[in-house]
Amino acid sequence: GCMNSLLLNTDGVQIPQLGYGVFQVPADEAEQAVATALQAGYRHIDTAAAYGNEEGVGRAVRASGLPREKVFVTTKLWNGDHGRAEAAFDESLTRLGLDHVDLYLIHWPVPRQDKYVEAWKAMERIYRDGRAKAIGVSNFTVGALTRLMEETDITPAINQIELHPYLQQRELRAFHEANGILTEAWSPLGQGKGLLTDPALTVLSEKCGRTPAQIVLRWQLQLGNVVIPKSVTPARIKENIDVFDFILDTETMAAIGAMNRGQRIGPDPDTFN
Numbered sequence: 386g387c388m389n390s391l392l393l394n395t396d397g398v399q400i401p402q403l404g405y406g407v408f409q410v411p412a413d414e415a416e417q418a419v420a421t422a423l424q425a426g427y428r429h430i431d432t433a434a435a436y437g438n439e440e441g442v443g444r445a446v447r448a449s450g451l452p453r454e455k456v457f458v459t460t461k462l463w464n465g466d467h468g469r470a471e472a473a474f475d476e477s478l479t480r481l482g483l484d485h486v487d488l489y490l491i492h493w494p495v496p497r498q499d500k501y502v503e504a505w506k507a508m509e510r511i512y513r514d515g516r517a518k519a520i521g522v523s524n525f526t527v528g529a530l531t532r533l534m535e536e537t538d539i540t541p542a543i544n545q546i547e548l549h550p551y552l553q554q555r556e557l558r559a560f561h562e563a564n565g566i567l568t569e570a571w572s573p574l575g576q577g578k579g580l581l582t583d584p585a586l587t588v589l590s591e592k593c594g595r596t597p598a599q600i601v602l603r604w605q606l607q608l609g610n611v612v613i614p615k616s617v618t619p620a621r622i623k624e625n626i627d628v629f630d631f632i633l634d635t636e637t638m639a640a641i642g643a644m645n646r647g648q649r650i651g652p653d654p655d656t657f658n
């Protein structure tokens with residue numbers, strides 16, 4: 386389908402707004418899953434050192450026949466590696482079998498460890514070397530972002546955070562917008578679970594003639610979020626990218642807006658890990 390891209394605060398770098406996430410995709414299934422996603426039209430893959438599947442992701446990207454510049458690849462620095470970010474980055478590149486990534490993220494701030502400023506300074510060097518076309522963070526709070534911006538040179542391009550209709554993150558989204566940081570939603574479908582069968586969504590799904598997953602993804606896109614839904618089921622992989630030919634009206638956007646409960650699925654960034 387037709388894929389919308391957003392401009393990062395890094396000169397000229399664009400990110401496809403909808404990507405494919407591979408958290409919990411087993412190492413031996415990752416290559417096939419990513420190949421299916423690329424065939425379905427995804428041009429943005431979100432992995433992490435911690436997911437243990439960078440090899441499979443890299444194999445699929447390299448075997449796809451797509452020019453490298455047509456696929457946006459993100460990976461992440463794991464928590465125990467904040468003090469050795471450049472070495473950890475090299476290890477990720479080796480596992481991916483690529484000479485650069487498009488986006489490199491600090492996976493969690495781990496405030497108790499207090500090394501994310503040091504890690505960010507290493508990421509700035511990686512960015513300046515051109516080995517990551519953009520750098521960003523994940524699971525950063527307003528406090529952690531503010532400290533990073535005060536103590537380092539480069540503003541993160543993106544903050545990848547848990548965000549779905551039950552956890553809408555309005556404060557962080559406003560902070561990002563005020564500072565030129567893109568919001569990227571992880572677990573954009575609330576991991577499937579209760580969200581996709583919530584009666585409030587069923588009603589909208591019937592009204593729009595789209596699945597609950599498609600309604601939620603469309604809501605995310607219209608908010609301006611980057612989204613990285615995960616599925617290993619080919620039919621769902623296709624369903625999740627088939628969201629560029631309809632628009633939710635203001636009323637529908639507001640109905641989903643009213644579903645916010647401030648309810649996390651994942652860990653609290655202030656205490657993890």
Ligand code: NAD
Nearest residue numbers: 406407408431571572573574575576577598614615616621
């Ligand atoms: P998600 O919200 O994408 O939900 C995935 C689950 O929803 C699937 O396993 C499946 O059970 C269900 N699902 C998917 N498509 C569906 C459909 N069309 N219909 C019905 N059910 C469907 O959750 P996620 O995998 O946790 O998050 C997506 C991606 O975000 C991850 O793969 C990863 O790349 C990223 N992520 C990042 C962090 C972080 O700390 N930065 C944390 C979690 C996830």
